[in-house]
Amino acid sequence: MTLPAIEIPVYEVKLPTLNKTVKYKPYTVKEEKTLLMAIESNDEKQIFETSLRCCDSCILDDSVKIEELSVLDLELLMISIRSKSVGETVDVRVTCEECNHTLDIKADITKMKVKKKGKPKDTIMLDETYGVKLKLPSIDSVYDSLVNKTDELTSTLLACIDFVYDEETTYSFKDYTEEEKTDFIEKMTVENVKKINELFIDKLPSNCIDLPFTCPSCGKENKKTMENLLDFFI
Numbered sequence: 001m002t003l004p005a006i007e008i009p010v011y012e013v014k015l016p017t018l019n020k021t022v023k024y025k026p027y028t029v030k031e032e033k034t035l036l037m038a039i040e041s042n043d044e045k046q047i048f049e050t051s052l053r054c055c056d057s058c059i060l061d062d063s064v065k066i067e068e069l070s071v072l073d074l075e076l077l078m079i080s081i082r083s084k085s086v087g088e089t090v091d092v093r094v095t096c097e098e099c100n101h102t103l104d105i106k107a108d109i110t111k112m113k114v115k116k117k118g119k120p121k122d123t124i125m126l127d128e129t130y131g132v133k134l135k136l137p138s139i140d141s142v143y144d145s146l147v148n149k150t151d152e153l154t155s156t157l158l159a160c161i162d163f164v165y166d167e168e169t170t171y172s173f174k175d176y177t178e179e180e181k182t183d184f185i186e187k188m189t190v191e192n193v194k195k196i197n198e199l200f201i202d203k204l205p206s207n208c209i210d211l212p213f214t215c216p217s218c219g220k221e222n223k224k225t226m227e228n229l230l231d232f233f234i
């Protein structure tokens with residue numbers, strides 16, 4: 001007689017950028033093993049790839065293409081899967097802003113919320129002729145920047161530019177090589193980049209978890225907020 005198969009629970013999460021409710025299952029012991037092996041490799045690219053693959057196998061909806069999700073949606077999905085797989089809290093090391101005392105606290109990852117920072121302006125003129133149309137960065141582009149080891153500013157810009165345009169033509173960014181795109185970005189003026197940062201990138205919504213804590217050493221009430229939640233998948 002074969003052993004019975006354990007029924008795996010199914011959960012739902014609504015992804016805001018995609019505007020769709022997606023069903024998912026927690027990851028299994030086998031998948032967790034693969035994740036732990038990836039962590040041991042200490043290779044950022046491998047960890048990210050394995051996390052993506054694991055996340056993909058947990059989604060029970062074939063129409064959702066994980067590499068096309070926005071970072072915002074992927075974070076929410078990963079945090080949701082993680083909370084149902086290994087637990088709803090993660091240990092986070094925090095430092096008191098008053099006395100620099102360091103301690104570990106438990107963050108409740110189910111308390112994640114979207115922080116909106118105003119309305120991003122997605123078309124920006126670079127000079128009198130050329131403008132750029134910007135988009136929410138997708139996972140693909142985060143992955144590219146890990147693989148190509150570009151600096152953070154360049155990789156953010158690479159991830160956000162959808163197309164360049166003038167009065168007659170649009171130049172779709174995805175049709176160009178990494179080198180051509182980087183070259184284009186490096187030739188932008190400091191003023192251009194500042195404008196894109198202020199009007200678009202700084203205003204992109206992000207996921208965050210509030211972590212208020214009272215310092216046991218000096219009593220100071222700290223207000224800390226965690227962003228970049230992709231690290232908390234495992």
Ligand SMILES: [Zn+2]
Binds near residue numbers: 098099101217218220
């Ligand atoms: Zn303190």
